Amino acid sequence: MSDIEIIEQLKQGNEQAFRKLxxxxxxxxxxxxxxxxxxxxxxxxxxxxxxxxVYRSVDSFRADAKLSTWLYRIAVNRSLNHIRDNKKHRxxxxxxSDVKTENKKLLQVESSLTDQPEFELENxxxxxxxxxxxxxxxxKQKVAFSLSKYEDLSxxxxxxxxxxxxxxxxxxxxxxxxxxxxxxxxxxKKKCM
Amino acid sequence: xxxxxxNSKLIFFLDEELPATEMQAVKEHLxxxxxxxxxAEDMKKTLSILETxxxxxxxxxxxTRVKAKMESQEVEQVLNHRxxxxxxxxxxxxxxxxxxGIYAGIKLGATxxxxxxxxxxxxxxMIPYWNELDAEPIESFLME
Numbered sequence: 159m160s161d162i163e164i165i166e167q168l169k170q171g172n173e174q175a176f177r178k179l180x181x182x183x184x185x186x187x188x189x190x191x192x193x194x195x196x197x198x199x200x201x202x203x204x205x206x207x208x209x210x211x212v213y214r215s216v217d218s219f220r221a222d223a224k225l226s227t228w229l230y231r232i233a234v235n236r237s238l239n240h241i242r243d244n245k246k247h248r249x250x251x252x253x254x255s256d257v258k259t260e261n262k263k264l265l266q267v268e269s270s271l272t273d274q275p276e277f278e279l280e281n282x283x284x285x286x287x288x289x290x291x292x293x294x295x296x297x298k299q300k301v302a303f304s305l306s307k308y309e310d311l312s313x314x315x316x317x318x319x320x321x322x323x324x325x326x327x328x329x330x331x332x333x334x335x336x337x338x339x340x341x342x343x344x345x346x347k348k349k350c351m
Numbered sequence: 352x353x354x355x356x357x358n359s360k361l362i363f364f365l366d367e368e369l370p371a372t373e374m375q376a377v378k379e380h381l382x383x384x385x386x387x388x389x390x391a392e393d394m395k396k397t398l399s400i401l402e403t404x405x406x407x408x409x410x411x412x413x414x415t416r417v418k419a420k421m422e423s424q425e426v427e428q429v430l431n432h433r434x435x436x437x438x439x440x441x442x443x444x445x446x447x448x449x450x451x452g453i454y455a456g457i458k459l460g461a462t463x464x465x466x467x468x469x470x471x472x473x474x475x476x477m478i479p480y481w482n483e484l485d486a487e488p489i490e491s492f493l494m495e
Contacts, residue, residue: 177414180413180414180417181414184409185407185409188409188413189407198407201407202410202413202416205413206413206416206420209417210417210420210421210424213421281400281403284396284397284400285400285404287397288398288400288401307401308401308404308405310405335362335363335366336359336362338362339358339359339361339362339394342393342394342397343358343390346390346393346394
C-alpha cells in the first residue's frame with residue numbers, strides 16, 4: 159500500500175490503513191521524538207499522540223506533500239511542546255524532585271555495574287553527558303541536529319521539515335556542532351565522567 | 352596547526368566535513384599531540400552513542416496502545432463536550448436542592464422543639480389514663 163493509498167483510505171476511516179501507517183512509520187516517529195526527548199517512555203508516549211493527531215487531522219493533509227515530512231513536523235512540534243511543558247512543571251516543582259530524578263539516573267547507572275561489563279557503565283555515563291549537552295542547545299539547533307544525527311536526514315530534508323532554507327539549516331547545524339563541541343570539551347576538562 | 356584550532360574543528364573532523372587539507376593537518380597534529388588525541392578519542396566515543404541509539408527496540412504493542420489511548424481520549428472528549436446548560440444547570444440545581452434541604456431542616460428543627468415540649472406535657476397528662484402500669488405498680492396490681 160503506497161503513502162497516497164494509505165492517506166486516501168485513512169480519509170475514509172479505514173482502520174487497516176491506520177494500522178499500516180502506524181506499523182510503517184512508528185520507528186521514524188519514535189526515533190524523532192527520542193532524538194529530542196532522550197527518554198524511551200516519553201518518546202513512545204509522544205509518538206502515540208502523533209499518530210492520533212495524524213488520524214484526526216488527515217483531512218487537512220495536502221496530497222502534494224510528503225507523508226514522512228508531515229510526520230516529522232508533527233513529531234518535532236509535539237516533542238518540543240512536551241519539553242516546554244516539562245520545563246514549566248519543573249519550574250513549579252520543588253528542588254527535591256530534581257535531585258530525585260538525578261539520583262534515579264545514577265541508580266540506574268550503578269545497578270548496571272553488578273550485572274554488566276564496565277564499558278556499559280561508561281557508555282551510560284557518556285549517554286547522560288551527551289543528552290544533557292544536546293538538551294542545552296537552542297531549540298532550532300537541537301531540532302536540526304537530532305534530525306541530522308538520529309534520522310540521517312539531508313540538509314534539504316531538514317529544511318523541508320523545519321520550513322527553512324537549506325543555508326539556514328547549514329548554519330544551524332554548524333552552530334549546533336560548535337556548541338556541542340564546546341560543552342563536551344568543558345566536560346572533558348572538568349573530568350565530569 | 353595549534354591545539355586550540357584542532358579542538359575547535361574536532362567535531363567536524365570526526366564527521367569528515369573538513370576540506371582535505373584541513374583533514375590532513377588535524378590528522379598530523381593528533382598523531383603528535385597526546386592531549387588532543389585523548390580528547391579526540393573521548394569525543395569519538397561520546398558521539399558514537401548516537402549511532403547505538405538510532406536503532407531502538409520497537410514495542411510490539413505500540414499499535415494497541417495507540418488505539419487504547421485514542422479510545423480513552425474519545426470518552427474524555429464526550430464527557431467534556433456536554434452541553435454548557437447541562438454543565439452549569441446541573442450543579443446549580445443540586446445547590447438549590449441542598450439549600451432548600453438545609454432551610455427545611457432548620458425550619459423543621461425549630462418547629463420540632465416547641466411541639467416537643469407540648470407533646471411531652473400532653474404525654475405526661477395522658478399517662479395515668481393510657482398506661483396504667485406507670486400509674487399503678489405491678490406488685491399492687493398482682494396483689495389485687
